[in-house]
Amino acid sequence: MNTVYAFILGNNPILSVAEIFRLAxxxxxxxxxxxxxxxxxxIGSTEPIDAPVWQAALGGCIKxxxxxxxxxxxxxxxxxxxxxxxxxxxxxSQEKKILFGFSLYGNEPVREQKKFxxxxxxxxxxxxxxxxxxxxxxxxxxALSSVLVDKNSLLTRGADCLVIAGLNKLYLGKTVSxxxxxxxxxxxxxxxxxxxxxGMLPPxxxxxMINLASVAHEQAILDPFCGSGTILQExxxxxxxxxxxxxxxxxAITDTKQNLAWLATQRQLPKTDxxxxxxxxxxxxxxxxxxxxxxxxxEPFLGPPLTAHxxxxxxxxxxxxxxxxxxxxxxxxxxxxxxxxxVVIVFPLIKTPQGIFSLRILEQLTAMGFRRVNPIxxxxxxxxxxxxxxxxxxxxxxxxxxxEREIFIFETAG
Numbered sequence: 001m002n003t004v005y006a007f008i009l010g011n012n013p014i015l016s017v018a019e020i021f022r023l024a025x026x027x028x029x030x031x032x033x034x035x036x037x038x039x040x041x042x043i044g045s046t047e048p049i050d051a052p053v054w055q056a057a058l059g060g061c062i063k064x065x066x067x068x069x070x071x072x073x074x075x076x077x078x079x080x081x082x083x084x085x086x087x088x089x090x091x092x093s094q095e096k097k098i099l100f101g102f103s104l105y106g107n108e109p110v111r112e113q114k115k116f117x118x119x120x121x122x123x124x125x126x127x128x129x130x131x132x133x134x135x136x137x138x139x140x141x142x143a144l145s146s147v148l149v150d151k152n153s154l155l156t157r158g159a160d161c162l163v164i165a166g167l168n169k170l171y172l173g174k175t176v177s178x179x180x181x182x183x184x185x186x187x188x189x190x191x192x193x194x195x196x197x198x199g200m201l202p203p204x205x206x207x208x209m210i211n212l213a214s215v216a217h218e219q220a221i222l223d224p225f226c227g228s229g230t231i232l233q234e235x236x237x238x239x240x241x242x243x244x245x246x247x248x249x250x251x252a253i254t255d256t257k258q259n260l261a262w263l264a265t266q267r268q269l270p271k272t273d274x275x276x277x278x279x280x281x282x283x284x285x286x287x288x289x290x291x292x293x294x295x296x297x298x299e300p301f302l303g304p305p306l307t308a309h310x311x312x313x314x315x316x317x318x319x320x321x322x323x324x325x326x327x328x329x330x331x332x333x334x335x336x337x338x339x340x341x342x343v344v345i346v347f348p349l350i351k352t353p354q355g356i357f358s359l360r361i362l363e364q365l366t367a368m369g370f371r372r373v374n375p376i377x378x379x380x381x382x383x384x385x386x387x388x389x390x391x392x393x394x395x396x397x398x399x400x401x402x403x404e405r406e407i408f409i410f411e412t413a414g
Contacts, residue, residue: 005066007063026214065176097135098132099135100135123136162174187263195227215342225299282331294338327364349403
């Protein structure tokens with residue numbers, strides 16, 4: 001039997017899609033794409049997936065839902081809901097008080113938001129006639145946040161009803177898992193050491209990068225620019241056992257040790273062989289055995305803080321310095337990576353009124369033996385007409401950022 005699932009994507013949807021399919025490849029899951037919008041990926045699977053497990057494994061997925069019905073128009077969808085025929089599909093039968101709300105994704109459902117609120121009131125009347133009390137949960141946005149879904153117990157005592165607009169049809173279903181926002185917040189803001197001045201990689205993005213690497217849990221991971229240890233922290237939380245980190249800063253190594261010890265205590269994790277070393281990336285080849293690392297996952301120094309008024313000559317000088325750093329780093333990577341070793345790495349993209357500045361070193365990396373890996377499977381690109389940038393990268397950005405993150409996946413020769 002084919003089950004249809006909806007993955008509600010994060011703020012960088014192409015990056016989220018790439019992560020989902022890289023994880024599917026690593027786990028052997030086989031998905032058939034039904035729809036891909038800017039907010040949701042809808043797939044079919046002949047084998048049921050454990051949604052909470054997938055939710056916990058993914059950094060770029062907000063919710064996972066199961067689709068129960070499909071409709072050609074909003075009118076037909078609303079008619080079916082208010083007729084009561086879909087109530088058994090959406091709400092748990094054993095609950096006497098039902099808590100529910102609508103999460104609307106896509107322009108058409110959002111335009112009809114008031115009609116869905118009216119439908120919610122009709123559903124309340126039907127439930128009352130069945131001897132069941134209910135409460136309609138609403139939020140300020142068309143889609144209910146993970147916080148609202150969690151705080152109102154919609155997963156256990158009712159339903160977060162998903163309405164997703166595809167290209168030619170509408171999907172109705174309910175959320176079965178949500179992102180653990182409290183856990184992410186704890187690992188970000190609750191850890192002992194945070195260094196905002198050096199720039200901080202969000203834990204969700206760190207997890208995405210680890211998933212993009214598609215390496216098994218018994219393989220060796222290295223972050224040679226570990227900072228306060230965000231990538232190593234996520235790898236530890238995800239169950240990786242062979243973890244190493246280095247940084248030129250002694251403070252970074254001290255901070256990383258404290259953060260990893262804190263996480264191990266918080267999670268009651270088993271003792272793991274974590275190697276940390278204060279070292280310049282250029283010298284790691286003398287301390288790390290040749291061919292001993294399976295994946296390098298890292299965000300190097302992206303340059304000093306910039307403003308919209310930073311002179312172009314200053315930016316060009318920064319780019320030149322970073323190109324030198326990155327090339328030296330990749331020379332080291334070539335020595336310590338195993339055959340078919342992966343590099344998932346952030347490059348800076350500097351946005352200015354005069355244009356976007358990037359590191360122009362890709363040809364040199366190819367000459368070193370590093371092959372760029374397409375993070376989007378061909379079948380996804382053909383279906384949805386999406387893919388990486390012309391440079392083969394994925395871009396992570398936030399509103400108002402001058403320096404965006406350009407993420408590449410490289411692989412060494414076999």
